[in-house]
Amino acid sequence: MACVTTQPNDSFAAPAAGPPTEWVLTLSCPDRPGIVHAVSGMLAQHDGNITESQQFGDPSSGLFFMRVQVESHASRDELEPAVADVADRFGMTWALDVVGRPMRTLVMVSKAAHCLVDLLYRERDQGMPIDVVGVVGNHPDLADIADFYGKPFHHVPVTSATKAEAEDRLRSLVAELDVELVVLARYMQILSDELCRDLNGRVINIHHSFLPSFKGARPYAQAHDRGVKLIGATSHYVTGDLDEGPIIEQDVERVDHSRAVRQLVALGEDVERRTLARAVRWHAEHRVLLNGHRTVVFH
Structure with missing residues (x-):
């Protein structure tokens, strides 16, 4: 499945120091064990503190859906390759953005x-x-x-x-x-x-x-x-x-x-x-x- 992201923009990147940026990650993929573990583990490896998480597995379509908000000092340049690596393993369509960005x-x-x-x-x-x-x-x-x-x-x-x-x-x-x-x-x-x-x-x-x-x-x-x-x-x-x-x-x-x-x-x-x-x-x-x-x- 194709990878979908919002348009990269340097102004959206999290600063290296100071308060963390709150990111929102959404994804969908064929349902199988280990998706939540893989996503939460990847975010933890990037200093991520999950503040909101929702997921749904649809038995009729066989697809899994997830939306996660996470606070992290990681930049977009650091997070996107990490998300892409997990996405490749699970065949995900995904998007990453800053929470509240108009x-x-x-x-x-x-x-x-x-x-x-x-x-x-x-x-x-x-x-x-x-x-x-x-x-x-x-x-x-x-x-x-x-x-x-x-x-x-x-x-x-x-x-x-x-x-x-x-x-x-x-x-x-x-x-x-x-x-x-x-x-x-x-x-x-x-x-x-x-x-x-x-x-x-x-x-x-x-x-x-x-x-x-x-x-x-x-x-x-x-x-x-x-x-x-x-x-x-x-x-x-x-x-x-x-x-x-x-x-x-x-x-x-x-x-x-x-x-x-x-x-x-x-x-x-x-x-x-x-x-x-x-x-x-x-x-x-x-x-x-x-x-x-x-x-x-x-x-």
């Missing part, structure tokens, strides 16, 4: 503001570990919100004739801004299969429905038509299959027959923003690991 994030929007406002507020005032390096809108409506929070706004209109050009512009922004995560904060455009593959595991969407029910457009109207007693929202990774990507988080709100569609929409927006916020935070904290078409989420 993840470089691009937020994509259309006209609805509630998810964008919530993410920018949480970044500024509530310690959301993201660094929103830009906001992309296929409409200009939310440029003033981006400006209020000091974020560059990029208007990238999308039509059937310009879709390929717009996606090329998005690829350029991802590269130019060194983007690690793309968040579709009620971005009402479907990404192409090719772009989904290019950004696999790096795009989080909020769908205003409790998937797998009511996919596609106007889910609240669909829900109202069916007379549902619960409405919900689903945050998931984006794949080429519309609204079928691995689910990260879901939440619901109880309703009854007296609610009109507009009332369901208003209630749903609150569910959407908190569902998306949890998914983005957990991803940025390296708490979400892909398990085929599902996820393992270490809360």
Whole structure:
């Protein structure tokens, strides 16, 4: 299996003296005896004090998943080869990062503001570990919100004739801004299969429905038509299959027959923003690991 690491950056390396750096290591591999022993032993050899450890063995996929936070004076240059050695022995996919490092994030929007406002507020005032390096809108409506929070706004209109050009512009922004995560904060455009593959595991969407029910457009109207007693929202990774990507988080709100569609929409927006916020935070904290078409989420 391929080795996956975050982009090396000298500014993330632990100092040789002074307080230790807190690292987060995530990994997955075929399940077998000795994985935890090997990982904890390797960390101990590098002056590592484990402060948090979670693991899960999935009997259906035969895979083992682990997330470890460890305090150590070891530098990235010292830790990465040691982790790679263990990874080679067990066939691991892994990532190593500094705990709390803000993840470089691009937020994509259309006209609805509630998810964008919530993410920018949480970044500024509530310690959301993201660094929103830009906001992309296929409409200009939310440029003033981006400006209020000091974020560059990029208007990238999308039509059937310009879709390929717009996606090329998005690829350029991802590269130019060194983007690690793309968040579709009620971005009402479907990404192409090719772009989904290019950004696999790096795009989080909020769908205003409790998937797998009511996919596609106007889910609240669909829900109202069916007379549902619960409405919900689903945050998931984006794949080429519309609204079928691995689910990260879901939440619901109880309703009854007296609610009109507009009332369901208003209630749903609150569910959407908190569902998306949890998914983005957990991803940025390296708490979400892909398990085929599902996820393992270490809360």
